[in-house]
Amino acid sequence: MHCGKINIEYNSNTFELPYVEINTLIIGSGAAALNAAVQLYNKGVTNIAIATDNWGGGTSNNAGSDKQTYYKLSLAGKEMDSPYAMASDLFWGGCMHGDIALCEAHHSAESFYNLVNIGVPFPHDKYGGYTGYKTDNDSRARGTSAGPLTSHLMFQKLAKEVIKRGIPVFNNHEVVELLVNRSGVGKKVIGAIAINKKEANANNYGYIIFNSTNILLCTGGPAGMYKWPVYPESQTGSTGLALKIGAVAQNLTESQFGLGSVKFRWNVSGSYQQAIPRYVSTDKDGNDEREFLNDSFASAESLVNAIFLKGYQWPFNAVRIKNDGSSLIDILVHRETVKKGRRVFLDFTHNLFDIYCRPNSNVKLKYDTKFHLSLLNDEAYGYLEKSNALGRLPIERLNELNRPAIDLYKNNGIDIEREYLEIAVCAQHCNGGLKGNIWWESNIKNLFPIGEVAGTHGVNRPGGASLNAGQVGGIRAAMYISENYNSPPHEKEYFLELAMEQISDTLSFADKIIRKDSNSSDSKTIDNSKSERVSIQDSLEDIRLRMSASGSHIRNKDGVRKALMEAWKQFTLLKDNVTLQSSRSLANVYKLYDICLTHIVYLEAIMEYLDKDGKSRGSFIITNSDNELDFDLKSISDFVSNNIQEIWLDNNMSVKIRWVDVRPIPDDDVWFESVWRDFRDGKIIQ
Ligand SMILES: Cc1cc2nc3c(=O)[nH]c(=O)nc-3n(C[C@H](O)[C@H](O)[C@H](O)COP(=O)(O)OP(=O)(O)OC[C@H]3O[C@@H](n4cnc5c(N)ncnc54)[C@H](O)[C@@H]3O)c2cc1C
Known part of the structure; x- marks a missing residue:
């Protein structure tokens, strides 16, 4: 990395700006960015740096759920699996390109063991089997978890690896422009402009110029555009950075929404629902408490089972509403909060119907029953029984199922053993995002969107596939860059010739x-x-x-x-x-x-x-x-099911849209001798 200063003449003034020359600038410091940096370094691309607006901010380090899931190839016991089967499950989600699904499946074990080797505590048995469980949209038991804080642990361990390698980090640097070479055929990224937020008051407004061969854009999901996100507050996203230079996005229609707590943002999935809490709504001031779900479910049994199922079926899903499906709960929560302006809470301190069944209650309950666990179907009851979680109250069952889930709220100022937990239907993730090829390179050459900002998935995805995709993207980009783009950036003079108009525009804007x-x-x-x-x-x-x-x-x-x-x-x-x-x-x-x-x-x-x-x-x-x-x-x-929608902005900021065929999963020729020959001849990474 070479650092210096450049002088820019603008409007009869001379601005002295910090200037950095580098092979690859990685933007962001989530699990995707940090892994990409480590992967590049390990493959010999060491002239790299990270620019992040907030080291420790973002989704990976600050979000989770009762048991945050990492989706991987089945790697334990008798569970049959193959990369092709995993790719098929990813592809089955709809509107996902098959070649990308196959890459995510092939690199799954590698990504997972990378994390194991740096110390992410994924559980295994005494014979070394990294056992798994069935997650959403998963035909096998491919889900695993290091607990409620899986992605935080990934951040922690990856951050150590970054520091160990001495990879420079520009902290408090918000990247505000991507620089592109507008001449020649096709656009190519050539650097970026950031604001050093600690120097924003300086005469040069804190601007700093990066001249880089490659940019890895790892800025996460577009959390900042929602009123009710379950993304952490430190995550806002920067997809617009790439959109404004003409990067193509895909599947932007496909985001995930589900129930999250609002005071401290967290997914209330898994055990939080399997403990069968009571759902109540109140007016704005916390008065006029009602168990609002009761009237909309046909029977007490269907309500109790829908709540239990919500644990597995956390994201809102249009096919799970009718016939007392678990997503009817999201619709009813939305109706209370958005339509009626009320507040909705989970109450772990009472069972459903309890309050109405008291002798002095003047509210008539729709169901002529008291709450008891035999209202559950056999599978759900069996689950609680096997987990030794047949406690009398929801909080007792949650304690037996997953004590850390209670402590997590306690550590964040909410004692669900005593108080209600306020929730809403929240934006959690975007399956779509910026488009990339099988090496995660976007339509803008040398620009690689990785992690949630990259839209590799489609309509549905298995729970946990996002974390896997973020790791795989870093491996793929590092493979490609180390082979093809591991060269110094443009000479300073030439770079300035190419970038001067954009740099001047930036100064003019300020x-x-x-x-x-x-x-x-x-x-x-x-x-x-x-x-x-x-x-x-x-x-x-x-x-x-x-x-x-x-x-x-x-x-x-x-x-x-x-x-x-x-x-x-x-x-x-x-x-x-x-x-x-x-x-x-x-x-x-x-x-x-x-x-x-x-x-x-x-x-x-x-x-x-x-x-x-x-x-x-x-x-x-x-x-x-x-x-x-x-x-x-x-x-x-x-x-719309057989085509993927692509969308971008042209040079006049007009929206352009096209629909492209969904590419099938390639019929990959894995005959060893053929692959080995092509590998030796350098034909694989092209
Ligand atoms: C509550 C919740 C639960 C989840 N549970 C799961 C789960 O169980 N399984 C699963 O697979 N996924 C889950 N996800 C999704 C998954 O956690 C995220 O998709 C993933 O962590 C995103 O990682 P990332 O590295 O792409 O982005 P992030 O971790 O969000 O990092 C983005 C980084 O970019 C930085 N940044 C942004 N803009 C700029 C800029 N202009 N300049 C400099 N820096 C910038 C941010 O500060 C941050 O460091 C969950 C998400 C949430 C919100």
């Missing part, structure tokens, strides 16, 4: 929005054209409410159309009228733009899907013109 003449000390305000002051926070709130109302798990064509009109209007308004009183908040303005642009592209993707007669699927349900849930899951032509 110059335009920072009002040096202002006396006000409020740095977090924006003036719009009518001189009406709007805060960054208010603008974000508008986006988040819009996205959660129209682009989440319940979607309506008219609603999306209206949301899009409002979104574009807001984008234009922000683009033309933002001013700041100091450069301290400059990075926040970039973030606001990024989130605004990203939510527009997501809404455009959803609109196009609905225009193509797309029906309810995966983790969303469509409502018809009468605002009723539309359970029709089959499109007339099924066009």
